[in-house]
Amino acid sequence: MTEQAKTPPKKKKLMGAHEWRMIIVLTVIAAVAGGLLAAVNEVTKATIEANAKARLRSSILVAVGLYKAEELFPAEGLPKLSAAQVDQYFKEHIEEVKADSFTYWKIYKDKVGGELMAYVIRIAGSGFQGLVAMQVALKPDLSEIIGAHVVPFEIGETPGLGFRMTEEQFWSQFAGMKTGPRIEFIKFRDPDSPKAPNQFDAITGATYTSTTVRDLLNKTIASLRKIVQKEQK
Amino acid sequence: MTEVKTAAIPTVQHASAPAIPLTQRLPQTKGWKELVRDIWDDNPTFRMILAMCPTMGATNMAINGMAQGLATLIATVASSVTVAALRNIIPSEVRLPSYMIIIAFWVTIVDIFLRAYLPPLSAALGPYVPLIITNCFVLGRAEAFASQNSPGLSALDALGVGLGFTMSLTLLGIVRELLGFGSLFGIQIFSGWTPWVVMIIPAGAFLLVGLYVGIVKHFSPGGQIGGGA
Numbered sequence: 001m002t003e004q005a006k007t008p009p010k011k012k013k014l015m016g017a018h019e020w021r022m023i024i025v026l027t028v029i030a031a032v033a034g035g036l037l038a039a040v041n042e043v044t045k046a047t048i049e050a051n052a053k054a055r056l057r058s059s060i061l062v063a064v065g066l067y068k069a070e071e072l073f074p075a076e077g078l079p080k081l082s083a084a085q086v087d088q089y090f091k092e093h094i095e096e097v098k099a100d101s102f103t104y105w106k107i108y109k110d111k112v113g114g115e116l117m118a119y120v121i122r123i124a125g126s127g128f129q130g131l132v133a134m135q136v137a138l139k140p141d142l143s144e145i146i147g148a149h150v151v152p153f154e155i156g157e158t159p160g161l162g163f164r165m166t167e168e169q170f171w172s173q174f175a176g177m178k179t180g181p182r183i184e185f186i187k188f189r190d191p192d193s194p195k196a197p198n199q200f201d202a203i204t205g206a207t208y209t210s211t212t213v214r215d216l217l218n219k220t221i222a223s224l225r226k227i228v229q230k231e232q233k
Numbered sequence: 234m235t236e237v238k239t240a241a242i243p244t245v246q247h248a249s250a251p252a253i254p255l256t257q258r259l260p261q262t263k264g265w266k267e268l269v270r271d272i273w274d275d276n277p278t279f280r281m282i283l284a285m286c287p288t289m290g291a292t293n294m295a296i297n298g299m300a301q302g303l304a305t306l307i308a309t310v311a312s313s314v315t316v317a318a319l320r321n322i323i324p325s326e327v328r329l330p331s332y333m334i335i336i337a338f339w340v341t342i343v344d345i346f347l348r349a350y351l352p353p354l355s356a357a358l359g360p361y362v363p364l365i366i367t368n369c370f371v372l373g374r375a376e377a378f379a380s381q382n383s384p385g386l387s388a389l390d391a392l393g394v395g396l397g398f399t400m401s402l403t404l405l406g407i408v409r410e411l412l413g414f415g416s417l418f419g420i421q422i423f424s425g426w427t428p429w430v431v432m433i434i435p436a437g438a439f440l441l442v443g444l445y446v447g448i449v450k451h452f453s454p455g456g457q458i459g460g461g462a
Contacts, residue, residue: 025327026331029334036338040342044345052352130359152353160293160413
């Protein structure tokens with residue numbers, strides 16, 4: 001009570017010049033920042049999308065075995081094919097098909113609609129802490145893997161562990177693997193001891209990553225098999 | 234600690250005297266002193282123990298640490314200059330939200346440019362570039378320095394902090410990459426190296442940061458009297 005008595009009630013406007021200034025300054029700053037960001041985003045959007053597309057397409061060419069990984073994903077210098085050349089090849093030889101839950105590519109020997117050389121699928125999902133993704137080329141009857149490729153810098157797994165799926169030693173072992181009855185992985189294999197044709201070597205210390213790769217492969221190949229069987233009927 | 238040190242710097246009267254050559258004149262200027270103080274005496278990582286999130290997360294390789302440091306440097310300098318330029322316009326009641334918008338703006342610009350023009354680096358740094366927004370020292374420089382100083386001086390101050398941060402992160406990255414991968418900036422140094430996995434995961438960064446803080450404290454004058462950060 002005494003506190004209130006000491007300070008006489010002031011007649012003050014709710015919104016004085018100072019309050020208006022606060023609102024206006026903050027609004028203007030937010031609007032200018034938002035507007036500029038939208039503009040920058042608009043300018044760079046095409047480049048970002050083109051980068052991702054070129055990476056995926058180059059990776060598909062590596063998986064099919066048309067180019068070596070170091071030719072299209074060089075550690076330094078420029079890739080052997082420009083993005084435009086990759087696009088040209090895609091136009092002439094490759095048909096992109098969007099299924100319900102995934103996209104696959106039909107690779108033709110000479111021209112689109114001619115003799116089928118391979119199917120390519122992209123498997124992608126969450127691994128231990130980030131994205132696990134791989135492009136896999138399969139024979140037209142889906143019985144055998146022709147080759148695979150992993151785009152190094154899109155993988156979000158632990159460096160030194162799950163990230164080792166980006167090493168050629170990992171993805172190159174899929175070439176020649178049988179897909180039936182289902183793909184499995186093998187742990188702690190002695191380098192000299194044999195492995196079954198449907199097995200790949202897991203990454204030491206990254207069982208989660210290997211499991212993700214195995215499950216995504218089996219699931220996506222099964223889905224593709226259904227589509228292909230329907231087409232052939 | 235920061236305030237004490239700032240106050241200790243004397244205002245230099247003869248800074249613009251033409252007779253003294255630039256090499257001697259430059260270390261006497263206020264901006265230069267700010268720069269050096271921020272790089273070493275107030276090093277954000279090893280003295281202030283600020284911005285630990287990217288320090289742990291983005292230094293498993295030298296190139297990642299350096300890129301993270303440089304991205305932060307650009308964002309800090311740009312935000313500090315903007316804040317300094319607008320310091321007389323922004324009412325003090327709304328200064329923090331204003332600074333946050335300005336910082337978020339610049340960090341997002343850096344992030345978009347990395348994604349568009351340096352996609353491998355952007356992917357390696359992952360979420361740590363957008364997280365620069367929450368780095369305490371970016372807001373700290375805006376609040377403690379840029380809001381009271383000219384854009385030029387603020388740029389130097391932010392540059393000092395950014396360089397100090399880049400240096401610390403690169404140092405951490407160099408040791409972690411050497412021990413964790415046996416390589417340096419992606420070039421294999423030790424052949425047949427057995428990787429120390431602990432150096433690759435964040436635990437290695439904790440160990441190293443502790444070690445570095447100890448070393449810096451031991452060798453810099455402020456360290457012995459228990460001062461510093």
